[in-house]
């Protein structure tokens with residue numbers, strides 16, 4: 035109880051955050067169907083779904099936090115830990131798989147000492163596996179932030195990643 | 200003159216003035232695939248070259264025209280001459296073409312692949328018409344007719360190419376007549392199952408209820424397929440017009456587009472197109488002065504393959520976990536928020552304007568009895584000419600793979616149709632016509648249009664494991680045959696690919712596959728075993744080699760292969776020594792290198808560098824660890 039109150043007070047002291055959430059919520063009417071779009075907006079804003087966001091969304095939609103975690107964990111898009119400065123997505127769709135996508139993923143893991151779903155200690159990179167980025171004709175494909183790198187090779191991978199600070 | 204007629208005249212004028220432009224027009228394909236191949240760098244280079252030379256020209260960004268293997272593509276049309284298409288551009292090549300053509304008047308045909316002029320265009324110096332290229336000639340471009348041709352962000356371009364005539368005709372005819380036309384056309388859903396479109400529409404139209412919903416399924420879950428992305432990016436209004444027609448036919452007042460979040464450009468194009476529709480009176484109340492009201496909401500998917508299934512998709516829009524429900528009731532009777540709902544695939548919708556514009560009998564001239572019209576496919580994998588194609592239903596796999604796709608570099612081995620729910624067909628099925636029934640008879644399915652070509656370097660056991668691993672991870676977990684059975688199958692397949700397979704593993708896989716197929720609640724589980732069952736049927740010897748001899752003939756199963764330096768071929772250039780992350784390769788310059796298998800982690804770096812950068816080129820090989828008697832003696 036006390037814990038909850040301090041948390042609330044603390045969050046209340048962060049007007050910037052209040053403003054972010056006010057802005058996110060202002061686009062919605064507060065119906066159940068808004069949950070996934072709100073989570074998406076939250077992740078767009080913070081890069082992940084912070085605990086505090088779940089609390090606020092629960093209050094806004096008048097549903098339990100458990101229900102939110104239940105839905106959010108079902109979808110692979112949502113993450114609950116802070117991402118790195120650069121997000122690496124290795125495509126493991128079929129076209130990329132038959133052209134060596136897994137070998138690329140292994141190479142990233144080894145090069146950066148990173149597991150899919152994780153973030154490097156210096157927060158420079160995080161890594162995810164995705165199933166198809168829609169550029170299958172140019173497989174294998176690796177995405178870093180918004181850039182899609184096509185016809186990737188193990189040897190070009192390192193220099194590609196080095197470009198992202 | 201009606202509002203639309205005015206808008207149409209105006210659009211025509213703008214389009215004609217682009218076609219007869221007094222300054223050169225440069226078209227650059229900047230769809231996701233073009234961009235991934237470097238189209239933005241080309242665009243920037245063109246822009247700088249124009250500025251540097253003080254040249255006046257228009258740059259038009261277009262969608263993907265299909266042959267992705269030629270990306271980035273850039274077309275240049277100078278006044279009085281047809282569009283010339285230049286392939287595999289980069290910033291330097293683009294600069295050369297622009298400077299040569301626009302400054303010196305020499306079209307620099309070395310980089311040209313085709314032109315858009317008349318057959319007998321003389322100054323083309325022998326370059327073919329673009330649509331006569333081997334990849335394009337056998338195609339029929341109906342759904343994709345505008346992709347790569349018009350600016351997808353210009354509603355006027357769409358209208359000038361007969362866009363929105365379909366909905367205008369529909370509004371004149373009335374909903375029942377629209378359904379009758381679609382019935383006559385025999386259009387079947389392009390999302391996978393091939394269910395006749397008119398049938399569910401009829402049910403939905405007849406279902407009681409004030410509120411009905413029309414949903415466009417743009418989840419495109421098949422990993423390795425991108426037809427829907429390309430169509431939306433290249434011609435968003437075609438899909439939106441289709442959505443409008445379908446909504447009008449079933450009596451829906453609200454529509455949703457459920458699109459995967461991995462497609463940011465497609466989402467942006469849809470948003471822009473929707474606001475243009477509103478401006479032109481194609482959304483909102485009393486659309487084009489009819490009594491039809493309609494609006495559209497975009498819902499982004501959140502990364503769950505199963506949400507492509509209708510009932511799961513509905514759950515996801517409602518803000519829940521995307522779990523399939525058992526049917527009946529069918530969504531056409533009780534769907535989104537319990538209201539009658541129709542879900543159609545992007546391509547199904549993209550086909551509608553063509554039918555409403557040209558009529559059912561025009562549509563039926565393409566395809567075969569019971570399988571009318573065209574189908575788009577993404578032709579990828581081990582294929583020379585990869586990309587997006589559209590062909591009449593009934594074309595043989597051989598024609599698609601060899602005539603259009605140019606075959607694979609190494610001998611052809613198999614083709615997977617229908618993605619993770621489909622099957623893997625061997626060479627003997629190449630003469631199968633591509634239609635819903637023939638593919639099903641071969642043990643596969645049409646699916647949404649992914650065609651993955653495999654050559655002898657692709658391991659079918661590995662691919663079967665890959666697909667099942669994918670579906671198993673995407674299983675929502677609601678029913679146990681799917682959840683437990685498929686996991687068990689993955690475990691067996693993993694064992695086999697590691698060389699730990701047991702003799703009874705193959706029959707076990709077959710029994711389990713049958714159980715999963717029959718016992719699962721939704722299409723995901725019911726079709727998940729297909730890749731395994733078909734490969735077991737058509738490629739059993741390859742499984743047996745893995746199980747009995749621990750041998751992977753395609754050299755893809757990591758535990759069963761090794762990397763070797765061929766001393767006779769190695770020039771000792773040390774490139775591989777430098778890239779090896781574990782120090783497994785050693786040796787002084789100019790002498791054959793030594794590869795220590797105990798240190799090798801099979802990362803492929805040496806193999807790649809030897810093939811692309813080293814002097815020798817093929818001194819490093821990947822081979823099976825199983826040694827034949829001869830080799831052992833050696």
Ligand SMILES: Cc1cc2nc3c(=O)[nH]c(=O)nc-3n(C[C@H](O)[C@H](O)[C@H](O)COP(=O)(O)O)c2cc1C
Nearest residue numbers: 388389390416419420507508509543544547722723
């Ligand atoms: C597991 C699963 C995934 C599916 N994914 C898609 C998809 O990504 N896109 C799609 O259009 N249909 C998908 N479908 C088929 C849809 O359930 C539905 O049949 C289709 O959208 C209907 O549209 P159509 O009649 O126009 O083909 C999927 C089905 C299953 C069982």
Ligand code: FES
Nearest residue numbers: 127130167169170
């Ligand atoms: S499979 Fe990798 S982009 Fe489609």
